[in-house]
Amino acid sequence: LTDRDELEALSPQRVQRVLQLAGLDEGPEEFAILERDLPRIIAAWRVLADAAGGVSDREPPENGCESTLAPDLAEPSLDPEIWTKNLPSQDPRGPWVPPNRGRG
Amino acid sequence: VRELTAMGVAELCRRRDAGEFGSEEILAAHRFRIETVDAELHAVAHHFREEGPAEGPLRGIPYLTKANIAVRGRPHDCGSRILAGYVAPFDATVTARLHQSGCSLVGSTNMDEFGMGSSTEHSCQGPTHNPADRSRTPGGSSGGSAAAVAAGMVPFALGTDTGGSVRQPAAHCGVYGLRPTWGRVSRYGLTTFASSMDQVGILARAAEDLPLIFSVIAGVDPRDATTRAPELTSRIARRFTAPRLAVDPSTLEIVDDEVGGAFEAFVRDLESAGVRIDSVSLPSCRVALECYLVLSSAEAASNLARFDGTLFGDRVTPAQSYEEMVRMSRSQGFGAEVKRRILSGVFASSAGEGAIHAERARALRRQIRLEHVEVLRECDALLLPTTPTAAPRLGEYEDDPCGAYEGDRLTTPASLAGLPAVAMPISRGPRGLPLSAQLVGRPDQDEALLDLAIALARMRSEEEPH
Numbered sequence: 001l002t003d004r005d006e007l008e009a010l011s012p013q014r015v016q017r018v019l020q021l022a023g024l025d026e027g028p029e030e031f032a033i034l035e036r037d038l039p040r041i042i043a044a045w046r047v048l049a050d051a052a053g054g055v056s057d058r059e060p061p062e063n064g065c066e067s068t069l070a071p072d073l074a075e076p077s078l079d080p081e082i083w084t085k086n087l088p089s090q091d092p093r094g095p096w097v098p099p100n101r102g103r104g
Numbered sequence: 105v106r107e108l109t110a111m112g113v114a115e116l117c118r119r120r121d122a123g124e125f126g127s128e129e130i131l132a133a134h135r136f137r138i139e140t141v142d143a144e145l146h147a148v149a150h151h152f153r154e155e156g157p158a159e160g161p162l163r164g165i166p167y168l169t170k171a172n173i174a175v176r177g178r179p180h181d182c183g184s185r186i187l188a189g190y191v192a193p194f195d196a197t198v199t200a201r202l203h204q205s206g207c208s209l210v211g212s213t214n215m216d217e218f219g220m221g222s223s224t225e226h227s228c229q230g231p232t233h234n235p236a237d238r239s240r241t242p243g244g245s246s247g248g249s250a251a252a253v254a255a256g257m258v259p260f261a262l263g264t265d266t267g268g269s270v271r272q273p274a275a276h277c278g279v280y281g282l283r284p285t286w287g288r289v290s291r292y293g294l295t296t297f298a299s300s301m302d303q304v305g306i307l308a309r310a311a312e313d314l315p316l317i318f319s320v321i322a323g324v325d326p327r328d329a330t331t332r333a334p335e336l337t338s339r340i341a342r343r344f345t346a347p348r349l350a351v352d353p354s355t356l357e358i359v360d361d362e363v364g365g366a367f368e369a370f371v372r373d374l375e376s377a378g379v380r381i382d383s384v385s386l387p388s389c390r391v392a393l394e395c396y397l398v399l400s401s402a403e404a405a406s407n408l409a410r411f412d413g414t415l416f417g418d419r420v421t422p423a424q425s426y427e428e429m430v431r432m433s434r435s436q437g438f439g440a441e442v443k444r445r446i447l448s449g450v451f452a453s454s455a456g457e458g459a460i461h462a463e464r465a466r467a468l469r470r471q472i473r474l475e476h477v478e479v480l481r482e483c484d485a486l487l488l489p490t491t492p493t494a495a496p497r498l499g500e501y502e503d504d505p506c507g508a509y510e511g512d513r514l515t516t517p518a519s520l521a522g523l524p525a526v527a528m529p530i531s532r533g534p535r536g537l538p539l540s541a542q543l544v545g546r547p548d549q550d551e552a553l554l555d556l557a558i559a560l561a562r563m564r565s566e567e568e569p570h
Contacts, residue, residue, distance in 0.1 A: 033447055041506060045394050048461060
């Protein structure tokens, strides 16, 4: 992440979007957290960039699946593809079957 | 009374069976102890006074459970205002199993809200105090359970450990704390914080009580699809005549002099007692705390979405719309630390910059597990300090959440790797505060790890001056 990204992460539009997704009110405690704490918390995560060098592409996640992400906060997109691309019906591995079911 | 409340579970059962006292006396002595000391410590959130002794091998043995583990018909607030007045409609599997074994549940313990915190200050019930020094925190988030066990209110208590919430308070209060392998103990009835790491654990004064209680609560539960039974061979008890432990010297770079000095003295004592210590390196563990914060916050933001004022707990009214009711209920119901985790979790689980952090954290989590498994191929366990410092003062990190998170730096690697870990008291520092070391074991070999902890505890007690 660059400094610009970090600042952009907390622009007024993004603050409002984060609060909306979190289901929280625009109260003084929430703003204090967003303005004072969140930049420091996110900045601390930067150490992952160096540590992850050469690690992230090594192997796929252990369980072979990716999480479904919420839309990019910078662009509150309504593109339906974001919500449908990970649907089980489109998974080439076929429908998910719960463990311990259908075994006699 | 003092004699009974100083004993562990195994000793109480042995002497009860020998006819020295009955199960009613055990229960009465501990209830009296709670009445006497809890007013100062505030470890117990809800008292269950009418519970009598049940039938079973552990009849009369009292225990407390953390307030995020369900007990049918009892308050279940998870330390949160949003769940004030909520009563659990069913029993968690762990409390049901303890009841079947004869244990008597005498109450639930104070905790950081939804398990998010390391000091038991973030609770709607107010803070718990450390029995070793009332001006200090007992650690958290299972601080009420740790303080209660240390103060003799019960011989053992249940806690939950996501990033260290059993081991870290056990360390600060001078008791033993077990975080089992993820999947060995059912989490049915545990209100989730971060599902991929949450685990029910045990706090006890005597090392020998950990395998005893673990044998009661562990095992497959059809109500928790993540539970499993390991191969039988991994459950066979081992005799450690010459244990081989691994120490990563870089862990000592992040502890203060008090903890570092005690840990080095402990290692020297173990070496003199015949324990082989290998120096190893687990480089990815340096960023385990940051991985944990990214992943656990993302999971928390999702898991806590269910608390919206409609189904559970408190609802703020009147509101102009459904959305406003949800926002107001959550904003007034959650404390600051929970909001901090939800907000950072929303960021981490969103596409864009947040996803980059989450992607890196997921990759590093896998690497952390691989590094542990590699080291544990050769050694019986990894040995490291449990916490970077002794118990902090109450309010020490009130305006410094990142500083408070540092308390979990040494416990998060095992959580991310899903490995069993035991915190064990090793000494008291010059200020009289408990200091602790942590053993991390091979996956699913919880029984062997506990045998090792007991062996090391015995070595330690034989060396202490009588």
